[in-house]
Amino acid sequence: MAFVxxxxxxxxxxxxxxxxxxxxxxxxxxxxxxxxxxxxxxxCIKVCPNAAIVKSSKAKKEAATAEST
Incomplete structure (x- = not known):
């Protein structure tokens, strides 16, 4: 699973x-x-000051949630 x-x-x-x-x-x-x-x-996840790096499956779920609202 990649990071994004x-x-x-x-x-x-x-x-x-x-x-x-x-x-x-x-x-x-x-x-x-x-x-x-x-x-x-x-x-990269550990040092990101803005928590902007996530596992790709989490990013896909967040995008889907944002689109449905």
Missing amino acids: ITEDCIICGTCWHICPTNSIIEYEDTYKIDEETCVECGA
Whole structure:
């Protein structure tokens, strides 16, 4: 299960600096996680000051809930 960076990202770069596999990529006005190189160590989740990184299944559930309201 991969991680995703949500719209709560404040683009601080903390996750980018901590990622041991350099799987966090700058993309337009946010960051994205490369699912192919991510080893799901969770280091990015632990250091994110805005709790903007979640497991992808949680992000999908949150998006579905937001769409239904």
